[in-house]
Amino acid sequence: MNIEKLKNNISSTVLIHVIIWGLFMSMALIPFYENSTDINADFFVQWVTGIALFYLNYYYLVPNLLLHKKAGLYITIVVVILLILMTIRFLYFMPEVRNPMVTRLMNTAANNQLQRGPHQGKPPLFFKIIPTLFYIFIIAASTVIRTLTEYHNNEQNKLIMESNRTASELNYLRKQTNPHFLFNALNSIYSLAYKKSDLVPDAIVTLSEMMRYMLYETDNQTVFLEKEINYIKNYLELQKLRLNNIENIYINIHGETREKYIEPLLLISFVENAFKYGTDYKGAAYVKIKISIENDNLDFWIENKIQDYTKDPDNSGIGMNNIENRLDLLYPNSHQLTILETDGTYTAHLKLKLDQLKKTNT
Template sequence: MDLLKFNQTRIFATHTVLWIGVWFFFVYFFSYNTTNSLYVTWFSSILLPLTMLTTYATVYYLIPNYLMQKRYWLFGLYSVYVLIFTAFLATVTMIGSFLFISNLKLENTPVMSRNLPFILILIYLVVGLVSFVYILNHNFNTISRNKTLENKILDTQLHLKEQELSYLKKQIHPHFLFNSLNTIYGFALKQSTQTPEIILKLSNLLDYILYQVSEKQVSFQQELDHIEEYISLEQIRFQDTLEVIINKNEIEKNCSIPPMLFIPFVENAFKHGNILNGKLKIRIDFEVSDSHLNFKIENTMISENIDNHQNGIGLENIRKRLDLLFPNHYELETRRFKNRFVATLKINLHE
């Protein structure tokens, strides 16, 4: 309420200052080549309400209802009507001032006050200036409102994308947890001495999943450690039937990536991979530079399961997440061979 009163007071003060300025503007021009200050004062004072009426009619009626609505023909027509009405009242003002202020003495009237075109020019100079400021302010407010609305839309879209990313990341966890808990259960039944080690590794992975996964970026080494921790858990489950090879070039310490970026590929390799000739073989290759990241993973599998592997929910979620994280700046290719499945990911980190 206080802010509303302040704005109303400010608007009133602005209009008051404007019309005082216009009054002095009239006095200045009508004082040309005359010493009759009384006539100039009264004539300017009488002409001021006419100018205010014309200005407000143009600014608050014609411009918003016709010009802003792109009804140009009606705007032009009604502007002519206003001009005729203004010219009529200006003529009445001239005659009335001559009758009642100059005592019917033409020599007592300033030259400029007897010139109707000049009077109309002065009035419409004010109308034009105020209209220009009004349109300028209206356009500025419109741009500001559009910018605010655009920012709200962008914020909403960003929030939705973050929610979708969070949802896609969370879809990774259940299958991994299910397998890990089954492994712990199996080793616990056997009262294996490896059970505490498995629980510790699982604890480390859960710590990463629960806390680091909420970060937008993590170091590449953190992600690699997470993958190796995951593989070591699976190694306990598969025992001698698992063979994993990880190749990587020298990784810069400041290299960072979104968390949980590669683990879905690794999970898919374990979920859909098959043991052939006594082993499930998985090979992972990393090549990272300042601007590019190349990732490749391949696993052995039975040819009948390749279609399920290639079209599974895991890869679909991976593509959705990559579209959100690296729109138009990544290439994901999956290939199938007789007994192998290969996924290749290339990301332009610079973009």
């Protein structure tokens, strides 16, 4: 937040407080005008000290004592302040005419007493404690407001911290995705170069298109689904260049992909995993992909044959763990992932609600 914006916020807050106190004092002045009574010094003392007490309690006593579990010290200080304020008012201001509403009640009570006996002119004790009740109300109001404000701020801070934590995790997972893909792609090109294949230039061009997408598109929170699917198609073409048997590699897409958004590089881990475990030592692969889009629902299905493969316990499963973590973070209540492994076939089925995210820059 820049200094100018901070100054504007402070000015707005001060103006709001002035207006609120002005309204309260205006309502308190109504009885003076209704009864044509002069405004006495006690009225101003009451409001000035009341407002000062409000902010003392709001900005210092509650946050530094009450909210720090020092209730005993807080109550002691409040009682002492009340005693000091009331002593000052009774000694210096209370003999003057009071608030006209209170005065009217006091006169009525005094008249009643005059009819009864010798205690004329002495107001009942109740009217003497009204200023104390005013201060107690001020303390109670400022305490409740500050407590609720602190609770609200704490909840907001928790949300911000959770949001920052989620963003950090997503950045970490994205950074894992890029080198993971690059490692696999370079392996594919290396295989072609090792065979002295004439397809190496085509592979490099395909890889450059994919890298351009990764560099310039995936910094966004979401990307167009159409571009994400084109990225998967390029990856398939890159794999086909290095394999000997590509008859069982295909992708079917049904539905409208335009104006749909998805988290970038979300599906590629499924595809990488399928080629990693679905390619045999002869260079033959069995990978089938189906993508169906209906309204804002994505249905992604991928199947591969499980070939004889010795897993590296330190490196295997990075892609799938990555994708599951990202799904939990980005689509916690709007995805369903089913993974089946039967009779040498591995199947992953993902249902996703696309309208949970919009294309925005991170």
